[in-house]
Amino acid sequence: MSVPSQYLFTICQHGAEDALKLEFAKTWPDWRLSYSRPGFVTWKLPEDTKLAPDFDIRSVFARTHGFSVGKVTGELANDLAARVWPLVEARPVDHIHVWQRDEHVPGSKGFEPGPTDLAYEAAVLIRDAQPAADRRLPINRTARSGDAVLDCVLVEPNEWWIGWHRATNLPTRWPGGVPLIETESQIISRAYLKLAEALRWSQLPMAKGDLCAEIGSAPGGASQLLLERGMYVLGVDPAEMDEQILANPAFAHIRARASEVKRSEFSRVRWLLADANVAPTHTLDSVEAIVAHDDIHVRGLLLTLKIPDWELVNQIPAYLDRVRSWGFKYVRARQLAFNRQEICVCALKNRSMRRFKPKGPPRRRRKET
Numbered sequence: 595m596s597v598p599s600q601y602l603f604t605i606c607q608h609g610a611e612d613a614l615k616l617e618f619a620k621t622w623p624d625w626r627l628s629y630s631r632p633g634f635v636t637w638k639l640p641e642d643t644k645l646a647p648d649f650d651i652r653s654v655f656a657r658t659h660g661f662s663v664g665k666v667t668g669e670l671a672n673d674l675a676a677r678v679w680p681l682v683e684a685r686p687v688d689h690i691h692v693w694q695r696d697e698h699v700p701g702s703k704g705f706e707p708g709p710t711d712l713a714y715e716a717a718v719l720i721r722d723a724q725p726a727a728d729r730r731l732p733i734n735r736t737a738r739s740g741d742a743v744l745d746c747v748l749v750e751p752n753e754w755w756i757g758w759h760r761a762t763n764l765p766t767r768w769p770g771g772v773p774l775i776e777t778e779s780q781i782i783s784r785a786y787l788k789l790a791e792a793l794r795w796s797q798l799p800m801a802k803g804d805l806c807a808e809i810g811s812a813p814g815g816a817s818q819l820l821l822e823r824g825m826y827v828l829g830v831d832p833a834e835m836d837e838q839i840l841a842n843p844a845f846a847h848i849r850a851r852a853s854e855v856k857r858s859e860f861s862r863v864r865w866l867l868a869d870a871n872v873a874p875t876h877t878l879d880s881v882e883a884i885v886a887h888d889d890i891h892v893r894g895l896l897l898t899l900k901i902p903d904w905e906l907v908n909q910i911p912a913y914l915d916r917v918r919s920w921g922f923k924y925v926r927a928r929q930l931a932f933n934r935q936e937i938c939v940c941a942l943k944n945r946s947m948r949r950f951k952p953k954g955p956p957r958r959r960r961k962e963t
């Protein structure tokens with residue numbers, strides 16, 4: 595079924611609207627920019643556009659999207675909630691997702707994306723205002739693939755934009771395209787959150803006992819998560835690792851730049867991560883120098899590519915082609931909700947490749963003093 599629609603809403607990181615515009619100028623050149631606020635961009639589609647409810651938006655920067663059905667404004671949340679349902683018309687709804695647009699760049703001013711009390715309160719009011727409801731709809735849970743989702747974006751507390759989409763891939767199943775990340779412990783750095791989301795989104799088949807290497811591992815939030823999940827970790831970074839990470843026998847630190855490390859150190863690495871604060875081409879050079887080596891059999895990659903200048907958005911397809919040229923068949927990119935001005939690239943050599951378990955912990959353990 596295709597849905598005739600005039601407007602689409604997209605959610606992106608606060609401040610990444612220009613990246614989204616650059617990207618859509620190439621992917622969806624007929625779409626016209628309409629109402630926009632930081633983190634929330636709507637598009638007017640050409641007359642007679644018919645998009646399947648589960649169409650693929652093919653975007654790195656759109657966290658999630660939906661068909662825009664209107665907005666409600668006013669001071670009383672009860673009134674706003676009652677005015678949502680007439681906008682939804684006869685569309686089916688299995689699930690309600692309500693969220694606030696990002697107030698700041700993630701990691702700035704104490705802000706992290708995710709559920710807020712205000713959004714939850716609005717969701718309850720919307721659910722309870724549903725006329726002739728035969729069941730209480732689930733609120734802000736991960737929808738199932740195929741579920742019809744009523745979206746409500748609190749662009750401001752008194753300005754709610756209403757949309758509708760059918761959940762397909764994982765990010766379209768999460769409220770606002772943000773997974774709920776729960777942490778068991780005090781996190782060492784935000785890289786913990788980034789990697790938790792990257793693993794959830796990429797679904798790379800990493801398993802307990804696998805050996806991962808990370809270029810740019812200090813201070814160690816990502817290592818902390820990998821160690822919690824039972825993996826062995828080789829951290830490569832000239833900077834100091836957190837003591838708690840160094841004390842873990844499943845962790846080894848090579849205190850050097852990636853280019854200074856002998857390739858043989860990576861011979862048993864299954865998963866290669868990179869999170870160095872350098873230009874994207876520098877990260878790709880460092881990774882290529884490792885994975886291009888005949889004796890190295892890395893199965894998958896999770897790379898953070900810094901995008902310090904949004905003009906680099908136009909280079910992203912070339913970055914992904916470069917990763918493919920190393921023999922990785924499945925390559926995708928996304929600006930994760932917990933990323934800052936950067937994107938995550940995941941790559942897998944071969945989905946059917948059999949898992950190869952390393953026989954033990956990394957051979958070297960160099961504890962810096």
Ligand SMILES: C[S@@+](CC[C@H](N)C(=O)[O-])C[C@H]1O[C@@H](n2cnc3c(N)ncnc32)[C@H](O)[C@@H]1O
Pocket residue numbers: 782783784785786808809810811812813814815816817830831832833850851852853869870871872880
């Ligand atoms: C954003 S931090 C990494 C955070 C880390 N992933 C964590 O889990 O806490 C970037 C790191 O990249 C490191 N770095 C920069 N250039 C590097 C290179 N050529 N090789 C290895 N590490 C590098 C820096 O020393 C810095 O510690």
